[in-house]
Amino acid sequence: MNYQWNWNIFREMSPDGVQTYWETLLSGLAWTMATSLAGWVIALALGFAVGAMRTLPNRWLRMVGTGYVELFRNVPLLVQMFLWFFVMPELLPQAGGDWLKSLPNAPFVTAVLCLGFFTSARVAVQVTAGIEALAGGQRLAALALGLDLPQAYRFVLLPLAVRTILPPLTSEFLNIIKNSSVALTIGLMELTASARAIQEFSFQVFEAFTAATLIYVVVNLVVIAAMRWLEHRLALPGTLGGR
DSSP: OOOOOOGGGGGSBOTTSSSBHHHHHHHHHHHHHHHHHHHHHHHHHHHHHHHHHTTSSOHHHHHHHHHHHHHHHHSOHHHHHHIIIIIHHHHSOHHHHHHHHTOTTHHHHHHHHHHHHHHHHHHHHHHHHHHHHSOTHHHHHHHHTTOOHHHHIIIIIHHHHHHHSHHHHHHHHHHHHHHGGGGGGGTOOOHHHHHHHHHHHHOOHHHHHHHHHHHHHHHHHHHHHHHHHHHHHHOOTTSTTOO
């Protein structure tokens, strides 16, 4: 193999003449983080709502929550990304579809929604498990104190469940960062797409994807360190990691 490594490629200007290849990677990282963080906000909001719904006494609400989880968890992310971007505008009334297609950052909006819904199903499973892992008397004790059911979830069950499920939530946060790379298939220039563009223009494929890999690893290590600190601070006394 006579491949010629050239790390100086990142100092060269990209074909657009606006930024260097290194700046192209940083721009891709910014899109990756923006997509992941926005999707994570949606995933947490929906995941906690659906996860709590699956533990309610009402049978029909539990069925709706379970149906949501099974729908978004069992369809591959790549398929969902294509459905949101190419199919959804065609299913809407023409005015709505045209509006979606004309959005200035349509790939970004689509990727955020898709990642948010996909990850929310996985978060919902964690939330349900966290609530069900609590002692059965927690709900009764909260109700006995005079709280109604929504207040019992808001002030007792969900706060305790969050402290229990922080480790799996860390994994889901890492997954959404990695899963954001699927957005390159609909034209979002996130980190992996930026590396691919560098490879196509410079033919330095190993340097481009080695740099992207290292950036992913560094970002994930930072997230892990931050979440480990948070887990230690919020761990329930008497549980693993608690004081």
